[in-house]
Amino acid sequence: xxxxxxxxxxxxxxxxxxxxxxxxxxxxxxxxxxxxxxxxxxxxxxxxxxxxxxxxxxxxxxxxxxxxxxxxxxxxxxxxxxxxxxxxxxxxxxxxxxxxxxxxxxxxxxxxxxxxxxxxxxxxxxxxxxxxxxxxxxxxxxxxxxxxxxxxxxxxxxxxxxxxxxxxxxxxxxxxxxxxxxxxxxxxxxxxxxxxxxxxxxxxxxxxxxxxxxxxxxxxxxxxxxxxxxxxxxxxxxxxxxxxxxxxxxxxxxxxxxxxxxxxxxxxxxxxxxxxxxxxxxxxxxxxxxxxxxxxxxxxxxxxxxxxxxxxxxxxxxxxxxxxxxxxxxxxxxxxxxxxxxxxxxxxxxxxxxxxxxxxxxxxx
Numbered sequence: 204x205x206x207x208x209x210x211x212x213x214x215x216x217x218x219x220x221x222x223x224x225x226x227x228x229x230x231x232x233x234x235x236x237x238x239x240x241x242x243x244x245x246x247x248x249x250x251x252x253x254x255x256x257x258x259x260x261x262x263x264x265x266x267x268x269x270x271x272x273x274x275x276x277x278x279x280x281x282x283x284x285x286x287x288x289x290x291x292x293x294x295x296x297x298x299x300x301x302x303x304x305x306x307x308x309x310x311x312x313x314x315x316x317x318x319x320x321x322x323x324x325x326x327x328x329x330x331x332x333x334x335x336x337x338x339x340x341x342x343x344x345x346x347x348x349x350x351x352x353x354x355x356x357x358x359x360x361x362x363x364x365x366x367x368x369x370x371x372x373x374x375x376x377x378x379x380x381x382x383x384x385x386x387x388x389x390x391x392x393x394x395x396x397x398x399x400x401x402x403x404x405x406x407x408x409x410x411x412x413x414x415x416x417x418x419x420x421x422x423x424x425x426x427x428x429x430x431x432x433x434x435x436x437x438x439x440x441x442x443x444x445x446x447x448x449x450x451x452x453x454x455x456x457x458x459x460x461x462x463x464x465x466x467x468x469x470x471x472x473x474x475x476x477x478x479x480x481x482x483x484x485x486x487x488x489x490x491x492x493x494x495x496x497x498x499x500x501x502x503x504x505x506x507x508x509x510x511x512x513x514x515x516x517x518x519x520x521x522x523x524x525x526x527x528x529x530x531x532x533x534x535x536x537x538x539x540x541x542x543x544x545x546x547x548x549x550x551x552x553x554x555x556x557x558x559x560x561x562x563x564x565x566x567x568x
Contacts, residue, residue, distance in 0.1 A: 207339060207395075207468055209478040217534045218479030218511070224526045225512065228519075238297045238516040245498065246288045252280035253314055257419075261427045270428070274438050278446035281314035286454075287501035287517070293323040296516040309412065315446075316380035316416040320405050321387045329394045331513055335458060335465045335485040336474065341394035342458070343465075350557045352465045357561050365554040372451045373444035380416070380443075384409075453499075456546030457506040460487045461553040462539045480536065482510040483527075487539035489546045491524035496543070507538065 212218050229236065256276040259265070265273075289311030291297045292304040305319070312319035325341045333339035337354040348371050350361045388409060391399050425435045464484040466474055474481055490496040491505040502509060502517030505524040512523060531538035541549060 207333065207336070207472045207474060209474050209481060210476055212477045212479065216477065216479070217483075217530060217536055218477065220534070221479070221511065221527055221530045224530060225515075225523055228522055228526065234519065236296065236515045236519070237299065238291055239518045242288065242291065242297070242516060242518050245501075246284070249280050249284040249287065252276060253284060256280065260424060263428055267430055270430070271438050271441060274442040275445050277314075278442040279449055282446045282450055283499065283501075285311045285315055285317070286450075286503060289319065290501055290503070291516050293319070293326060294513050296514060309408070313412045313416055314420070315376070316413065316420065318384045318388070318409055318412065320401075320408065321384055324396075324399075325387065325393060327513075328396055331510065333395060333474075334482060334510065335463065336468060337465070339395040339468075341396075344394060349554065351459050353557060354465055354467055357557075359560075361558040362560065364558045365551050368551070368554055369448070373447050375447035375451060376443040377440075377447075380413075384413075452547055453543070454503055456489065456541070456550040457487050457503065458485060459553055460539070460541075460546060460549040461556060462541070462549055463487050479511060483507055483531070483536065483538065486510050487541060487546060487549070488524060489541050489543050491528075491540065492521060494521070497521050504543075 256273045260270060260273050289308045292308035295301050295304045297304050297307055309319040329341040335343060337352055343352045345355050349364050349368060421439055425432045428435055468474055486506040488506050489504045496504045502520030505520035507527055508520040508523040528538055
């Protein structure tokens with residue numbers, strides 16, 4: 204197959220108009236494309252929740268039953284810090300200097316135990332290049348548990364995936380921390396990326412961040428708390444399970460949905476769409492104009508905005524989402540938008556559809 208390519212954007216095309224209107228928005232408001240004070244205010248809030256809940260866990264001034272709610276606060280606050288602040292940093296839209304973006308992302312991801320460097324590599328160099336394209340988007344690489352693209356092979360147990368998926372999803376955090384990161388560190392090919400090599404210092408950073416995470420989140424509570432070690436570990440597993448489900452239900456439907464597309468690549472390497480139309484068709488927004496949603500998930504709910512303008516901080520996604528929706532309507536192109544409950548339902552309909560054996564007849568329900 205030839206190199207994968209997108210169609211050429213016409214001068215009067217959808218993206219041409221969207222980009223012009225977004226440029227006008229920045230000129231009209233005088234705002235920059237980087238993060239503003241609202242983003243750093245969120246960083247301060249989530250940071251205070253992370254540090255405060257962790258300090259209260261180790262100090263243990265409350266009854267034992269309060270430890271688990273505090274662990275949930277720590278886990279979810281760490282997740283929201285990574286989604287809001289770490290995500291912007293990964294795209295280098297938090298600060299002007301790449302170094303400080305990378306340092307900040309590492310600081311945001313370490314409480315989750317996830318390698319910031321490897322996540323940034325696969326997110327910006329694979330997923331954002333060819334979203335929802337088999338063999339090119341690492342986020343839809345085949346796995347033995349769930350079928351996440353109609354272009355992947357079917358296995359008999361997938362017919363039940365819409366039933367067992369929630370039980371698998373509780374292990375997302377543990378899987379990433381203890382398996383996926385290590386596997387990705389030593390692989391030389393990941394989806395569209397081939398011949399991967401890492402700077403030597405990244406191996407040291409990887410080890411240091413993993414040890415810091417295990418020491419702070421697992422070892423320190425085991426040593427400091429006056430409860431049996433197995434109860435601490437049980438609390439740790441409960442915390443990671445809860446954070447995993449929050450992550451999945453907030454974000455997974457933005458791509459894995461029955462309203463998003465999973466295009467195949469032709470023999471000559473063509474995706475069959477322009478880059479912008481591909482990104483619009485493979486993403487689904489949920490409540491993109493909601494201030495609450497925007498605050499909690501850092502504009503990831505405005506997913507089309509993020510994929511069309513990855514070099515812009517999420518501080519601007521509510522405004523950009525309105526521009527995209529209006530321009531899509533004018534050009535008569537599909538813009539995927541649901542509620543939070545809608546994307547969750549859409550995701551499980553998607554799992555059920557992909558669980559059916561290809562070519563088999565099914566009763567209409």
